[in-house]
Amino acid sequence: MxxxxxxxxxxxxxxxxxxxxxxxxxxxxxxxxxxxxxxxxxxxxxxxxxxxxxxxxxxxxxxxxxxxxxxxxxxxxxxxxxxxxxxxxxxxxxxxxxxxxxxxxxxxxxxxxxxxxxxxxxxxxxxxxxxxxxxxxxxxxxxxxxxxxxxxxxxxxxxxxxxxxxxxxxxxxxxxxxxxxxxxxxxxxxxxWGVPYTFYKLLPLPEFSEILFLKTVLIGVICGVVAWVFVDMIALVRNIFARLKARFGLWPPLLPLFGGLVLSALILVIPTEYLGLSLPLMDRALDGEAMPYLGFLWKTILVAVTLGSGFYGGIVTPQFVIGAIAGSAFAPMLGLSPALGAAVGLVAVVASASNTPIAAILMGVELFGGTLGTVYVAGAGIAAYLIIGHRSVYPDQLIAYSKSSWMVVRPDMPLGQEKVYLSYGFLRWWSKFKQRQGPQYWRRLVAWVRRR
The missing domain is CATH 1.10.3080.10 (Clc chloride channel)
Incomplete structure (x- = not known):
């Protein structure tokens, strides 16, 4: 040893x-x-x-x-x-x-x-x-x-x-x-070598309370959905450009050119501050500035078109920005400060989109300091990690263990190729439901909708 x-x-x-x-x-x-x-x-x-x-x-x-x-x-x-x-x-x-x-x-x-x-x-x-x-x-x-x-x-x-x-x-x-x-x-x-780094200090937090913790978990759930949209949007754009290439036999270097043209059109309606790294947006969110509700969507669309069309770049920095914007925007709805929401959102989106909850929580500790806020970012990060399911910004990731006891997967199966099996008890119930109650249920549902 x-x-x-x-x-x-x-x-x-x-x-x-x-x-x-x-x-x-x-x-x-x-x-x-x-x-x-x-x-x-x-x-x-x-x-x-x-x-x-x-x-x-x-x-x-x-x-x-x-x-x-x-x-x-x-x-x-x-x-x-x-x-x-x-x-x-x-x-x-x-x-x-x-x-x-x-x-x-x-x-x-x-x-x-x-x-x-x-x-x-x-x-x-x-x-x-x-x-x-x-x-x-x-x-x-x-x-x-x-x-x-x-x-x-x-x-x-x-x-x-x-x-x-x-x-x-x-x-x-x-x-x-x-x-x-x-x-x-x-x-x-x-x-x-002189590489600059930025670290953040969260505003003083109130004493720990279960209500505040549950609110940050809700922010984590919201950010898990945001990460879900982010992952699926990138996959959708990649699929669209792949189909265009196959349909019209396009020369591969032309795909990112077309992606650049789409981006040029988009910035006529989306602010240019969402281009590039967008780190000033993240800094403003972490400083407590209120962010627009659709800010995360604008960044998601631009990242999806950029990477999905064939440009090359990193995928984690956008998660930082999207998480901070989303957390800051939705935090006031739950009575939380925008700064705390931004910090929680940043950790939650990285934990879910990359499927790295432990690294994301530690990142929160190193970026924001080992304060009481660690408890809040941890709860939000794990919640977001569960919400997104078996999706990832890294298509090469393997599934070692399922995230839910409701699902069973074969270990070390690639994402996108896995076969997800529901538990035996649920399958048995579903089979009986389809055979005995399914048709009647759907007829009753249609009749109820018509009456309304």
Whole structure:
């Protein structure tokens, strides 16, 4: 056991230092280009979006055409089916594509490229040290954790996120120690490279009460539904563009170009502040400013069109923004402060859309401080995680265990391919209902509607 601790102290420290350096260079480049296009006029923005879409399409199409290894660059796939191997030659494609997306105004996040950089660099380190398949998997998970920690300045939450995101309902405890070491080292290295981080302080909260706790759980339920809409909207737009491609035989690089044209039309009615990272919106919500009820929907639509049409970018930062906006907007309806609602909503949407409730709760602790608010964000996060069911922004996620005793799934089945079986008792009741009472019930229901 001591040898294992020493082994991972060395390997995870090396991985964290290299990943922290790589992600820091990416973040500085991203900030430089995004700031350069942040205040362009509307007509320039409407030109940048389709141009950025075309550049994205060309880069991703020709870049991945050169990948002859047969390996996918999905982090989750690398751990589950590729023995921790990533195609190293395509390392820079996604980071460059993300810079193009965000600099042109596409609505996406910055953490996806960092997780990709982390996994790719960690995979390369494993090959240099000639690690076996099991150690290689752990090192790639370390890289994901390190990349995530470097983005938001949340080393503990980032470490857990990189492990928890692999499967719904299961955490590999043997991944935790190296992931935490890599996350802390990456965070410290990124600070040394001058990456800026923002932390928030919640307003003083009243003493704990069950009523206040139940209200925050209700916010979590609402945000679980918001996350549900977010996940399904992205899937819907992806399906629409895939059908357009199949129907008309479109050249793949043209899809994000069309997506950019759609975004250009949408910003004629949706404020441009919902484009890009939209972090100022999140900051305002966490400062207690009231947000519009449909703000989360505007951000959801722009993110869905951006990512669904073929732009590349992260998927977690939009969850932060959507959660903060939704929580702030709906909190006053329940007698809660908008700031507390924003903090609770942020955690709840990340917990549900990514299926990472533990990482989301820890993120709330690291971003907002270990205060009484932790109790409230925890209840909301778990409630939202349950409400969304077996849906995720990561199609490669596996279902290790069902979220409900009403449903039984085969372990480690991919999302979208799972067969969900209701409990035997319920099936028996439903069968009898259909045979004996079903027809009569429907006839009575139709007669009642007609009478009304």
């Amino acid at each position: 001591l040898a294992t601790v020493v082994q991972w102290l060395v390997l995870a420290t090396i991985a964290g230092a290299i990943v922290g350096t790589g992600t820091s260079f990416f973040l500085h480049g991203l900030f430089f280009f995004v700031e350069g296009t942040a205040s362009v006029p509307l007509w320039v923005q409407m030109i940048l979006l389709p141009v950025g879409g075309l550049l994205n399409g060309l880069l991703l199409y020709y870049g991945y055409k050169a990948n002859k290894t047969g390996l996918k660059d999905s982090v989750i796939e690398a751990v589950h089916t590729q023995s921790g191997k990533m195609p190293f030659k395509t390392l820079l494609i996604k980071p460059v594509a993300a810079i193009i997306t965000l600099a042109s105004g596409g609505s996406a996040g910055k953490e996806g490229p960092c997780s990709h950089i982390g996994a790719s660099l960690a995979s390369g380190i494993g090959r240099v040290f000639k690690l076996n398949a099991e150690l290689q998997k752990r090192l790639v998970a370390c890289g994901v954790s390190a990349g995530f920690s470097s983005v938001f300045g949340t080393p503990l939450a980032g470490a857990i996120y990189g492990v928890e995101v692999l499967a719904i309902g299961r955490i590999r405890h043997d991944f935790l120690f190296p992931a935490i070491v890599a996350g802390v080292v990456s965070f410290e290295v990124s600070k040394w």
